[in-house]
Amino acid sequence: MRSSRSRFRSRSLLLLATWMFATALAAAAQEPAKKDEHPSLPPGEGRDVMIRVCSQCHEPEMASDQQNDEKGWKATVDQMAGKGAEATEAEFEQIVKYLAKSFPPK
């Protein structure tokens, strides 16, 4: 009785140790994300293009204060293009999609 209980305890300890190890590994794997310079911009297709193009004049985070549907974001992006934002048509389109997905209307 006694020995089976202590075996149970050591198995729980092993499980706990495994869990702690896995947690530490997961934390280590997330390390690069913590050094992300734009934590308020969620991951997604078009994110890199958006950061590159929308950083030309101001922090790309300007966009993360707003919520909009695709039409609304297209208007904003068109407005930025009018100010001189440089990108290809395809890149602007990708940016609009990224923004509409990342910062949809409330």
Ligand code: HEC
């Ligand atoms: C050529 C320079 C330039 C680029 C590139 C640029 N912007 Fe802007 N953006 C501005 C300026 C200047 C303002 C300041 C607001 C104004 O004067 O209307 C601004 C303001 C904003 C605002 C706030 C507008 C408001 O009315 O509150 C948002 C959102 C924004 N930009 C998003 C973007 C996005 C998204 C991109 C990438 C597609 C981008 N910007 C690229 C020049 C630029």
